[in-house]
Amino acid sequence: MKLRTASAAAAAAVVLALTATACGTGSDSGSNGDKITIGIKFDQPGLGLKTxxxxxxxxxxxxxxxxxxxxxxxxxxxxxxxxxxxxRENLIKNGDVKFIVASYSINEKRLKEVDFAGPYFLTHQDLLVRADDTSITKVEDLNSKKLCSVTGSTSAQNVKEKLAPKAGLQQFGGYSECLKGLEDKKVDAVTTDAAILAGYASQQQHWGKFKLVGLSLSDENYGIGLKKGDSELKTRINKALGEMVSDGTWRKLVRKHFGPSGYKNEPAPKIAG
Structure with missing residues (x-):
């Protein structure tokens, strides 16, 4: 009986060791050789959406x-x-993902924590208004209007504090709520990156209801975030992005995801070395 107990304990120890090893392998910077883990947004139509x-x-x-x-x-x-x-930074630094593609603007603060491949897309902060609204053509026009963005948005604060301080700022939990408010005439404009606005406006239920004003209130270069110091991966991703532009795929994807909104995108940005 004692021998059987000892054998069972030894077998259990082996199983536990193998299980621990397997779990450790799966968390190797978002890749285990057979699979790769990529971070994306789940809630941004046109950019990253879980259907x-x-x-x-x-x-x-x-x-x-x-x-x-x-x-x-x-x-x-x-x-x-x-x-x-x-x-995003924590997911990269903890090795939970290999890289992140999620409307991830490259800036100095983020570059202190992670590296970026790209950029692969250039957009600007803009305004979304109702399709029949001709009263908002420049940011100063917001001084007598109601502006919507999400809670904590730097885009909204940029307008409120610097560009149109008399705008009536309303902040909701998500951009879908802002679009509902815009459709119901409870707000007059929504602000964030033009690519994000175009993604929402391109949803079939929104076709023809909204339009982008076409302003450039900031420059937002989207890059692919990856672990600091992983120069090999950065080089490989940059090569892939170059191929995507040169073979015409980049242009096709822009038209596919943003075309219905009438969004006038910038040309593909130059990929950094």
Whole structure:
């Protein structure tokens, strides 16, 4: 009986050791050789959206698919992980993802914590208004209007504090609420990155209801975030992005995801060395 107990304990120890090893392998900077984990947004139409059927769609998602394929990972080998704005740096530094493609603007503060490949897209802070509204053509026009953005948005604060201090700022929990308010004439304009606004306006239920004013209130260069110091991965991703532009895929994806909104995008930005 004692021998059987000892044998069972030894077998259990082996199983535990193997399980621990397997778990450790899966967290190796977002890749375990067979699979790759990529961070995207789950709630941004046109850029990164988890659809009701459990699939993923958007410009950022398709960029990530293209890059992953160039790195040797087909669709079936991708694990998609939600990457909320406030968690992106932590996800990268903790090795929970290999890289992040999630309307991730390159700036000096973020470059202190992570590296970026790209940029792969240039957008600007803009305004979204109702399609029949001719009263807002410049940012100063907001001084007598109601402006909507999400709670804590730097875009809204930029307008309120610097560009149109007399604007009536309303902040909701999400941009979908802002668009509902815009449609119901409870607010007069919504502000954030033009690419994000175009993504919402391109949803079928919004076709023809809204338009972008076409302002450039800031420059936002979207890059692919990755672990600090991973120069090899950065070089490989930059090469993939270059191929995506040169073979025409970049242009096709822009038209596919932003075309219905009438968004006039900038040309593909020059990829940094």
């Amino acid at each position: 009701p059927d459990g699939s993923y769609a958007g410009f950022d998602v398709d960029v990530a698919r293209y890059v992953a394929k160039e790195l040797g990972y087909d669709e079936g080998k991708i694990n998609w992980k939600q990457a909320p704005s406030a968690e």
